[in-house]
Amino acid sequence: MDRGGDRAHRDLVRRGTWPNDPLLNGAAVVRGADLKAIGVPGRTISRRCAPGGPWQRLLPGIVLLHTGQANEEQLLQAALLHGRAGTVLTGIRALQLHGLKNHPAPGDVHILIPEERRIISVGFVHVERTKRLPRPHLRDGLPVAPVPRAVIDAARRLTNPDEIQALMAESVQRRFCTTDMLARELDQAGRTGTALPRKALAPLLAGARSVAEADAWHLWRRSGLPPGHWNVPIFDANGNHIATPDFWCDEIAFAWEIDSYRHHANLDDHRATVARNARYVAAGIVVLQTLPSRLRTEPDQVLSELHAAFRTAQARPRPNVRRAAA
CATH class of the missing domain: 3.40.960 (Endonuclease; Chain A)
Structure with a gap:
């Protein structure tokens, strides 16, 4: 039996069938490792992601299966793939998915991952390792931090007091959460970046709403x-x-x-x-x-x-x- 010939035949079949794999037909953003798992050679991935090729790398190990600019959903999907299983979106983009309107333009994509996971921020993704990974809400099929957590995570990274005040006020005024919920999140967030949010929360605790x-x-x-x-x-x-x-x-x-x-x-x-x-x-x-x-x-x-x-x-x-x- 020519085992080498059989192996070559299987490899040929594998290379010949991967373009029809459901992974390529059902997703726009995939892991490079998943592409290799369905039989796409590494050199093919590199060639297709090269300038002028039909694919592009959004992040290390994350491939967008078309040319042109990635849309918002694809950026979020890439960030979640970067963080791996259990990653939760938070901050301004999470608040957008919840339906809040009164916030500054989003910058990077802020994700939460378990503290023990050794993944770093890269490109358009800000990675935060946390002991308090929240149970996510699904919004548009994406795992999103609850509003109080997302508000405080966003507020801790803002430097404009008015933006922080507006963000927190809207979340309370539109009944996405209560001032007590925000206060509990602040108490658990520690001290880093919480001085301005604490100042913004004081009038809301007194009853102000804007x-x-x-x-x-x-x-x-x-x-x-x-x-x-x-x-x-x-x-x-x-x-x-x-x-x-x-x-x-x-x-x-x-x-x-x-x-x-x-x-x-x-x-x-x-x-x-x-x-x-x-x-x-x-x-x-x-x-x-x-x-x-x-x-x-x-x-x-x-x-x-x-x-x-x-x-x-x-x-x-x-x-x-x-x-x-x-």
Whole structure:
């Protein structure tokens, strides 16, 4: 029996059938090792990934089976293949998959892998080894970190306080998570990169729900005026809802609204604000309206207006209104 001839024949068949293998027909991003496993010779992979060839290397050992720029899904798939089984997407790209909108443009692809796995960051992939690998959620078929973990992982790598504030505020405002969830994630994240996220979380824990309200929270703390409540519903003596002011000082029934031009960009929003203010007046509530931009451009003038409005509210009898119970 010519065993060498049989082996050569098998190799020939193997080389002749790999173009029809399901791996090549069903995926755009594959491991080089998987290509070799279906019979693609290493030299063929190298030749096809050379300039002008029909394939390209996205990462070491990761091949894109076409020319041209990889799309977002293919980049994510390549990152997951780089991390190997059990890898979880996190950070901004994970938040995009969850449906959050208010975030900076994503840079690299941030993945989480088990701490004992010796894989390093390369190309467009940022690898983070962790003892706390989260149980992933599937989004578009991809393993994604839960929102609180993804928010904190993203925030720890950002340096712009407004971007961090906006990211965290949206996750809470749109009920993807709670402030307590974010606080727990921060507590478990250690100290590296957490100073700015902790500062951003403080006004959210107090009840603020946006960057503008966070600015207002910081300014109110400077004012020396009594503490109050953020985003609590207010009712009249008959239990009718009056409004849910951005800030409420229950002691003297004083409301502070941070009203932007954008919020009043259409007629319906304008009508809603006019109706709200009419309810404030009818209930005897003193309200101060402030543009968000002035919280930064004219903070001292806004502080003066706050003190003046506070004195006005303090000087009249408190109306019979109440806030919702905590």
